Amino acid sequence: MSVFRGFRAILYKEFLVVLRDPFTLFLMLFPPVLEMVAFGYALETDVRRMRTALLDEDRTVESRRIVERFVNTDTFRIVERVGSAEELAAAVRKGRVYVGIDIPPGFARDLEAGRTARLQVLVDGSNSSVAGSALNTAVALALRESMERLASAAGVRELPFEVRPQILFNPAMRSPNFFVPGVIGVVLQIATTFATAMSLVRERERGTLEQLFVSPLRRWGLLLGKLVPYLLISGVMAFALFAIMSGLFDVPIAGSPWVLALATLLYLFALLVLGLLISTRAQNQMQALQFSMVFVMPSVFFSGFIFPRDTMPVVFRAIGACLPTTYFIETARGVVLRGATLADVAPHLGVLAGMGGILFVLCALRFRWKLG
Template sequence: MSFSFRRFGAVLYKEFIQMRRDRITFGMMIGLPLIQLFLFGFAINADPRHLPTLVEMGDNGPLTRAVIAGMQQSGYFDFRGQVSGVAAGEDALRRGAANFVVVIPPDFERDVVRGRAPEILIAADASDPSAVGGAASALSGIVAVAIRETLTGPLAGGSASPPFSVVLHRQYNPEGKTSTNIVPGLLAIILSMTMVMITAVAIVKESERGTMEMLIATPVRPFEVMLGKILPYVFVGYVQTIVFILAARAVFNVPFDGSWWAFFIGFNLFIVVNLALGFLISTAARNQMQAMQLSFFTILPSILLSGFMFPFAGMPGWAQFIGQAVPATHFLRVIRMVMLKGGDVADVAAECGALVLILVVISAAAMHRYRQTLD
């Protein structure tokens, strides 16, 4: 049989009609490339700048001000205020309120003049090594400029050694190991991928097989259906988490210095949030392919806007605003706080509260869209 352009055109026309009817797939084809373009083009920053910084001012002379001004002008440090005492600085680093705390020792300028070579201490939250690297490399240049513009005579660098030094103290990951930062965050990404996709596909599969009609015909309430569908997969999340923690300890030697209760509360909330999100996706998807596409649609923000790959504080303001609505953002803070910084329940209370709020919103939307009657 010879090739017929008429038959070929009929099939081609039919496929375009089918594509137009499948609005979710058509939207994914247009929307996904645009989202990737904007996320990778604007939100992703491999050289983060304007990182929140606090300062403990033990001295406030011209040289001190020159060093602070040089750090500010470098673009890496964004000074947000002052702290008093070591404990306040440590607390700011643990809570994530600052990436750096600059400590100017008392009588700093007097010691410089007397040739005692004092040290400026910069305590850095090195749980994310990529946030520290660029700022650390800029410090030597900042010091050189401050000396050149402020000091005169022999103090300006005529001697073999500089009149003062800057010491960078990396906390929570002193060796700067990437695995110490990445491995805890991977748990959030793995749970996001599996919990959302498993729930969405499983529920849509029941609709395709017709078994959902039997549920709809019963007096089961929407919340009861959602709860019954979600809870079995909570145990799947438990198994994944246990295997992950054991492997992280045995293979990568990732510490676990904090409270198990804080971790238990945080990861249970995170699992339930993702399962509820999967349930919400299932109410919009008509088939398993759409469910997988929509699930994948939620994975990109979890990876790119949560602080998993790039420092959250280094992203643009609008990206941080969107990232606050991503559940993985808050769970990443919980797990890094607990595993790397020795956090307890009080330390993760704010992030757990954010997860609860996201859970309420997603659950309300899912129950609103759930239909007790078939079209």
């Protein structure tokens, strides 16, 4: 009890301060939800139903059939029919469409005659992921059509090769499934680290920290009193984010929700303590904000949230290895997508717990009992 002296008083006060100002609470809870929804939708890298313009100069059954094949891939969507090559180029240039399909006159005739029937696909290369996807789909479509014609001409009923890929997890290869657990990791970091850093630095600025130092309050009491309310609030927030994930983005949690909850708790603890550690350095709220950003930015880029860590240069991978977010995202993806068990993710959980513990000790040591 005496080591934690003042814990209950601080707890009482922190809850009052947080609840007193619903607007601040709202500002703490709402942006993460918004960021989650925005990130989740924005990071949709599946390219579907691209706006496409069509120039059909052949106007035959064959040309209509090939266009139908394009549309059936679900990658292209004809939104515009144009009358000349210039119009087609202009439609792409002006950004009205991503793709232009030009079927020249004599397409069906060439096909009939056994010559190579050519058609042109214009792709807007200024958006690389769209361009790549359009290109792959168009090339694959041409190959498949060719093979089918050659096979039937040769009287062959089955193609010599076939690959049967089986995608084990996330079989639909939907990108929300891949990104949303990562988004939750990053969003939680933004909200929590700021919260505790600000809360202590505000006391320093206002001079109430000095007042606390004069009292018989012990540092463990102060640190825990600051941590517990924010742990509860961010826990509720994490719960909401996972609910949005499975509700709005249709990403079911394949593994045990309890393992996910444990990972979240350890992660939040590490982040909140990181915030406290920042507050021992930062003299004012501006500095606290900047220090927090120092940790947020690498978490976005080096945690494997967007870019796979395996392809990163060693330095960036090393940075990633120091970030709690990296381990949380690994764990969350494992549990949510692959149904990983407690034993599977235990090493990650161990690292998260270790980080939280080390940061807490550092914090207690760094916490200057005197304002030197």
